[in-house]
Amino acid sequence: MNVVVTKSSPAVVAGPSDAGVVLLSSFDRCMGPTAVTLLLVFDQPIDEPVKTIKNALSQALAHYPPMAGRLAATGDDGxxxxxxxxxxxxxVGASVSCALDDEEVTRSALLHGDLAVGYPAEYCSLSDPLVLMQVTEFSCGGFAVGVTWNHVIADAAGMAQFLQAVGELAWGMPAPAVVPVRCEIQGSLPRLPQPLVAAMRSHMRVETEELVALDVTIPSSLIKRIKFECGGDCTAFEAVAAVLWRCRTRAVISDDDPNASVPLAFTSNVRGLVGSKEGYYGNCITFQQVQATSTTVASGEIKDLVRLIKLAKEKVPDTFQNVGDVGETRASGGRDQQQLAVAAPRYNVLGVSSWRNLGFEAVDFGRGSPARVMWKAHQTVGFVCVVCPPCKGEDGVSVVSLCVKPEHADAFMAELATLNI
Structure with a gap:
């Protein structure tokens, strides 16, 4: 069955003009102008979702004027x-010729981007909107909200806060519950040293490999088993990351290269760590990495991989030693970040990011939280798995993966299936 999505021509939802200039923080500059796409699927209908959300978006931009702005370059250094x-x-308003209970068809539409608007080029240009939104009505009354944004404007936690505000205005609140903060000075963020900024940006560079987007579920039974093996000292993210790391390593690294470096890189939301103010919605994440050989990852026990991930998480605060209000941090992790960029072939590095507990699951446009939250994979930022919030009706953790070439996809899925037995 083919999904037919009928879209309106793009309209512009304007924001307040002449609202000033927002300087980018060093965390923003780590990201670069790359696109991120989010899909929220709601199975409970609201009245005229396209009109309702468009109107609420217009109101929200009065509180979040940078979202309606544009990137600009100044000075000799640009x-x-x-x-x-x-x-x-x-x-964009849209409608689709199927119901949400047509699960296989719906997931296909999600994965292939029919429910979201994309940028025309690999990188976002200065003239591009910082945010693109599509609201799609399904034949059953459910609807999907697809949001694509320039990573420079916000990380996932920041975008979740913005969408919560749109939802609050959609169901009648006079103003968002959280007062937004965007300026670096308002947010009291530290300045990261330039070597660390450059190293983190290397993770965001455009890829040229052809990769396969996969939608997988890590069963709750497997996660519970791993937690038991770890004596209860294990989070769902740590268990899922360890599973993905081992299965991908077994699928893509040849047995004749047992000492190959296969780092795991993961993101950390460091708002609480650096003391950003409540309501800050710019970027405030850092990358941490775990170094290991292919033999260690492919042949080791999952609980040992969890331990390596936990040790790396414990080192995240070391990156922000001696934080000052205006001075740079002493980034003890900067050297490790730079080593990650050069120590292993790009395809050997697996990135894992978690969207759980960031606020997407709390977005509500009038009839409750989303039944599904999903990352739309972009080929330009590859070798990544995004751990998504729980799906309604699914027993397990949903992961959208863009981390294997076509020739390795079957082996990757087979390794996951074997581990799940």
Whole structure:
């Protein structure tokens, strides 16, 4: 069965003009102008979802003027900032010829991007909107909200806060519950040293490999088993990351290269660690990495991989020693970050990011939380798995993967299936 998605022409939802300039923090500059796409699927209907959400978006931009602005460059060095010009968010209304209970068809539409709007090029340009939104109505009354944004404007936690605000305004609140903070000075963020910024940006560079997008579920039974083996000292993320790391290593690394370096890189939301103010919605994440050989990962026990991940998580605060209000941090992790960029072939490195507990599962446009939250994979940022919030009706953790070439996809899925027995 083919899914037919009928889309309106893009409209511009304008924001307040002449709202000033927002300087980019060093955390923003780590990301680079790469696209991120989120899909929220709601199985409970609301009245006229396209119109309702478009109106709420317009109201929300009055509280979040940078979202309606554009990137701009100034000075001889071309330093970027956000100009709050009010040029607006690109908005598309759409309808689809199937119901949400057509699960296989719906997932296919999600994975292939029919329910979201994308940027025309690999990198976002200065003239592009910072946010694109599509609201799609299904034949059953359910709807999906697809949001694509330039990573420079916000990380996942920041975008979740913004969408919660849109939802609150959609169901009648006079103002968002959380007062937004975007400026680096307002947010009291530290400045990261330039070597660390450069190393983190290396993770965001454009890929040229052809990779396969896969939608997989790590069963709750497997996660519970791993937690038991770890004596209860294990989070769901640590268990899932260890599973993905071992299965991918077995699938893509040849047995004749037992000492190959196969690092695991993961993101950490460090708002609490660096003391950012409540309501800060810019970027505030860092990358941490775990070094190991292919033999260690492919042949070791899952509980040992969990231990390596836990040790790396414990080192995250070391990156922000001696934080000052205006001075740079002493980034003890910077050297490790740079080593990660050069120590192993790019395809050997697996990135894992978690969208759990960031706030996407709390977005509500009037009839409750989403039945599914999903990352839309972009080929430009590959070798990544995103751990998504729980899906309604599924017993396990949902993961969207863009980490294997076509010739390794079957082996990767087979390793996951074997581990799940």
């Amino acid at each position: 330093e970027l900032h956000i100009a709050c010009t009010g040029e607006g968010v690109s908005f």
